[in-house]
Amino acid sequence: MVLLKLAALLFLANALTIGGGYAMIPMLQQEFVDHYHWLSNKEFLDAIAIGQVTPGPLTVMNAFMGFKVGGLVGALVAMFASYLPCVIIVTLVTKYYLRYKELWAVRAGFAGIKPAVVGLLIAVLIFLSQGSLINQTTKGIAVISFALLTFTKIDPSLIIIGSGILGALLF
Secondary structure (H helix, E strand, C coil), X not given: CHHHHHHHHHHHHHHHCCCCHHHHHHHHHHXXXXXXXXXXXXXXXXXXXXHHCCCCHHHHHXXXXXXXXXXXXXXXXXXXXXXXXXXXXXXXXXXXXXXXXXXXXXXXXHHHHHHHHHHHHHHHHHHHHXXXXXXXXXXXXXXXXXXXXXXXXXXXXXXXXXXXXXHHHHC
């Protein structure tokens, strides 16, 4: 029953997430940590962190959470449930979007979705900062990383690796 709930939750989260996978983090945190108590807040943050140092960060994050809930089968269920809505939606959108993209309702819908996605991403920022910015050092790393990412052309993966090394040296 738990694996069915896991599959349904990840299917819905991936089906309803518009604007990128990070917009689903608040929903997943609410369900995995607050509602079902499958993960602690620390384990949820660990899942996000593990995903960030691998290719396909959200897939790895979902697989990690699925593994914590149901072992290897849970990880496989999580990955399948994460990809299935994407395949369905991309197939449908590809078929109809080019035909109807100029319709007023389609343009208006996307205009309404954009600010909601920004709001969800801000919620992710607030959530992640509460569990990650625990002292002045971690706040400094966050500010420097943000500045490097925003004002330079340094590859984000180098910023992540550098921050990890700095954290390992300081903690």
